[in-house]
Each structure stands twice: as C-alpha cells, then as structure tokens.
Amino acid sequence: MSVHYKELGLENTREMFKKAMAGKYAIPAYNFNNMEQLQAIIQACAETGSPVILQVSSGARKYANQTLLRYMAQGAVQFARELGGKFPIAVHLDHGDTFELCKDCIDMGFSSVMIDASHHSFDENIALTKKVVDYAHQFDVTVEAELGVLAGIEDEVVAEESTYTRPEEVIEFVERTGCDSLAISIGTSHGAFKFTPEQCTQDENGKMVPPPLKFDVLEEIEKKLPGFPIVLHGSSSVPRDLVDLINVNGGVLKKAIGIPEEQLRKAATSAVCKINIDSDGRLAMTAAVRKVFNDSPEAFDPRKYLGPAREALKELYKHKINNVLGSANQY
Ligand code: G3H
Ligand code: 13P
Ligand code: ZN
Numbered sequence: 350m351s352v353h354y355k356e357l358g359l360e361n362t363r364e365m366f367k368k369a370m371a372g373k374y375a376i377p378a379y380n381f382n383n384m385e386q387l388q389a390i391i392q393a394c395a396e397t398g399s400p401v402i403l404q405v406s407s408g409a410r411k412y413a414n415q416t417l418l419r420y421m422a423q424g425a426v427q428f429a430r431e432l433g434g435k436f437p438i439a440v441h442l443d444h445g446d447t448f449e450l451c452k453d454c455i456d457m458g459f460s461s462v463m464i465d466a467s468h469h470s471f472d473e474n475i476a477l478t479k480k481v482v483d484y485a486h487q488f489d490v491t492v493e494a495e496l497g498v499l500a501g502i503e504d505e506v507v508a509e510e511s512t513y514t515r516p517e518e519v520i521e522f523v524e525r526t527g528c529d530s531l532a533i534s535i536g537t538s539h540g541a542f543k544f545t546p547e548q549c550t551q552d553e554n555g556k557m558v559p560p561p562l563k564f565d566v567l568e569e570i571e572k573k574l575p576g577f578p579i580v581l582h583g584s585s586s587v588p589r590d591l592v593d594l595i596n597v598n599g600g601v602l603k604k605a606i607g608i609p610e611e612q613l614r615k616a617a618t619s620a621v622c623k624i625n626i627d628s629d630g631r632l633a634m635t636a637a638v639r640k641v642f643n644d645s646p647e648a649f650d651p652r653k654y655l656g657p658a659r660e661a662l663k664e665l666y667k668h669k670i671n672n673v674l675g676s677a678n679q680y
Contacts, residue, residue: 352419353488354460358426360437361460361491365400366530366578366622374675375581375617378402379666380443380627382409384421385659386634391425393666395434398678402461402623404443407450419457436680441493443625451481455490463532467495471518478526486527493623496522497534499583500543511538516569523574530578530623533570535563537583541592541605541628549606556589562612571620578622585628586610586673591636598639605632610673617674624674630662637661 354361365376377394381387381403394401403425405418413421422440429438441461442454451462464481466474478494485492497514514533523531537543549557570579587607595602613624637658641648648654670676 351456352458354440354458354490357419357423357440357458358430358438359422359440359458359460361489362402362439362441362493362578362623363491363529365402365437365439368400368679369622369676370576370578370620372675372679373618374679375621375624376400376402376676377666377670377674378404378441378443378580378623378625379630380404380406380409380625381421382412385655386630386662387421387425388428389630389659389662390666391429391434392432393663393670394436394438395429395432396663397667397670397676398434398436398680399670399674399676400437400680402439402441404441404625404627405454405459406443407445409443415453415457422458439491445481448477448480448484451492452484455485455488459490461491461493463493463495465495465532467498467532467534471522475522475525478522478528482527482529491529492527493530493532493580494522494526494528495532495534495580495582499534500538511536513563513566514570516566516573519570520573523577530580531570531574532580532582533567535566535581536560537562537581537608539583539628541585541587541602541607541632543583543585543587543608544606546604546606557606559606559609562608562616564615567616567619567621574620577620579620580623580625581613581616581621582625584608584613584624585626585632586613587632588629591629591632594636595632595639598636598643600635600639602632613673614675626669629665629669633661633665634658 466477498512500511544559641654
C-alpha cells in the first residue's frame with residue numbers, strides 16, 4: 350500500500366536545510382531501530398524544540414520490519430504533537446544502495462532518501478543518483494547523495510580507507526544529478542573506532558586528540574556550491590564517560606575514539622546542515638543497560654533496563670541539540 354509522506358504529517362528536508370543554513374546550525378539526523386530509540390528522539394526534540402530527521406538504514410528495515418517502521422514513523426509525529434512539539438519531522442532512508450530500495454521507501458511514505466553510490470565510479474554515481482532524484486522529485490521527496498568515501502561500515506557498503514571529497518567534482522555532480530544535499534568526506538567515519546591511538550596526540554589530561562577534520566576541503570566545497578546543504582556522516586564523538594561506563598560494567602570497548610564535539614560545533618555553523626549520529630546513541634544505551642545489569646542482577650523486566658537506556662539516550666540527544674548542533678527552538 351503506497352502512502353505519501355505528507356499524509357503522515359512528515360516534511361521533506363528542503364525547508365529545514367534552508368533555515369539551518371541561514372541560522373548557522375545543523376539538523377540532528379538520529380538513527381532508530383526500535384521503540385525506545387524513537388521515543389527518546391521525539392522526547393528530546395519536544396523538550397528542546399528541535400527539528401529532526403529520523404533515519405532508517407536498510408539494516409533497521411530488516412531488523413524492525415518495514416511496515417512496522419512506517420507506522421512507527423507515523424506514530425512518532427502524533428506522539429510529538431501530543432507532547433506539544435510543533436517541530437518538523439522528516440523520515441529519511443540512510444545509505445540507500447539501490448534505486449529499488451529508495452523507490453520502496455518513497456512509496457512507503459519516507460520524505461527523504463539517501464542514495465549512497467559513493468563507492469561507484471563518478472559517472473556511475475551520477476547515473477544512479479540521477480535515477481533516484483528523477484523518481485523522488487515526482488513526489489517532492491528530497492535526495493541526499495554522497496561524493497567521496499568514508500572509512501568504516503556503511504550498512505551494506507564497507508570501506509577500509511576513506512577518500513576525501515574532491516572539491517573540483519562537486520559542481521558537476523550536483524548539476525548533473527539534481528540532488529538536494531551532498532554528504533562529503535572530510536575525515537569523519539562510521540562506528541566507535543574512528544581513529545587508532547597512533548593517529549592521535551595526547552593532551553595534558555591524557556585525552557586522545559584525533560587529527561582535525563579537513564575544514565579546508567569543506568571551505569572549498571562551500572565556495573563552489575554557495576548555499577548548498579552539506580551533510581556529515583560518521584559524526585559520533587564517542588564520549589569517554591560512556592566508554593568508561595561500559596568498560597567498568599563488564600564491556601570491552603578499548604580504544605574507541607570519535608570526532609571531538611568542538612569540531613562538529615564548528616561544522617554546524619558552516620554549510621553543514623545535517624549531522625548524522627548513531628554510534629553515540631548505541632553507546633549511551635549500552636552503558637545504561639550494562640549498569641542496570643551490574644547494579645541489579647535480579648532485574649529481568651525489560652522496562653527496568655530499557656527505561657534507563659531510553660532516559661540516557663534522551664539526555665544525550667538533548668546535549669547534542671543544545672551544545673553541538675545548535676538546533677534548539679529552530680523552526
Ligand atoms: O551509517 C550507518 C548507520 O549507523 C546505520 O547503521 O546499518 O548498522 O543500521 P546500521
Ligand atoms: P556514527 O557511526 O559516527 O554515529 O555515524 C552515523 C551515520 O553516519 C549514519 O549514517
Ligand atoms: Zn552514514
């Protein structure tokens with residue numbers, strides 16, 4: 350059964366990005382796979398008044414069931430309004446790898462899709478992206494494309510090495526595809542292990558400081574595409590306190606290192622209009638669940654551990670909105 354996203358109360362990302370560009374902030378793009386994550390996102394956005402992009406990967410669709418997810422997204426809008434939140438909500442396919450997957454999501458009510466053909470050749474990337482754009486725009490669905498390759502796992506797409514986006518390619522790419530936003534590679538990567546300790550220096554407190562993002566590449570891209578929305582994937586910061594909490598409660602997450610929040614704050618004031626965060630949420634939930642299991646080994650009601658996990662997630666999301674993305678009360 351096909352449904353258009355407007356019938357679900359969703360919005361595409363066009364207006365959101367226009368305002369984010371003018372207001373020098375970035376929209377949070379938070380991934381969800383289950384009810385507690387979705388509740389935490391909506392509650393955080395209702396409490397801060399932040400617009401939001403709810404991201405669904407193809408792995409999430411397989412995990413949660415695509416039909417259930419579509420109704421959860423619809424329910425999320427109603428839940429937000431019940432909480433008194435009037436903020437705009439987009440539902441976005443994260444790292445779509447085929448035309449068929451993108452079409453399926455559009456037909457099921459997604460308001461935005463990403464076609465990630467960044468691992469293909471330049472011309473193949475353009476051809477596949479354009480095919481998705483031509484279909485999506487018939488329904489006023491916005492399309493994110495990617496140029497340059499991020500290291501790490503991108504759902505079905507795995508890359509060992511990152512390749513920075515080449516500024517000299519972006520104008521041709523955007524003109525020929527008609528995409529609405531562009532994900533670029535400037536040193537972020539997916540997952541909780543973005544850098545090896547050998548790539549980092551240590552500050553006076555012994556904290557690992559990774560190499561800075563390539564702001565020179567971002568600036569060059571901004572010059573070539575003035576006013577065009579840029580997207581940063583792989584933007585979890587891997588907070589030390591969460592990793593420590595996991596490790597003291599039986600976890601083994603050694604050497605997890607992310608992107609420092611100050612760098613993401615700086616990026617959010619540029620043409621970067623959307624910042625993707627998934628791994629930090631996973632860490633927040635895992636830390637909370639591990640702590641409950643360690644402190645209360647007798648607990649077996651899932652609400653006893655998923656409730657605290659949801660609360661920790663909500664606080665993390667609010668922190669990102671208030672202190673990193675700058676998207677509070679922006680709609
Ligand atoms: O970039 C990937 C996202 O974090 C989604 O991850 O494919 O494991 O759902 P996933
Ligand atoms: P992280 O793994 O850094 O959270 O990135 C998530 C992401 O880019 C989703 O598309
Ligand atoms: Zn990503």
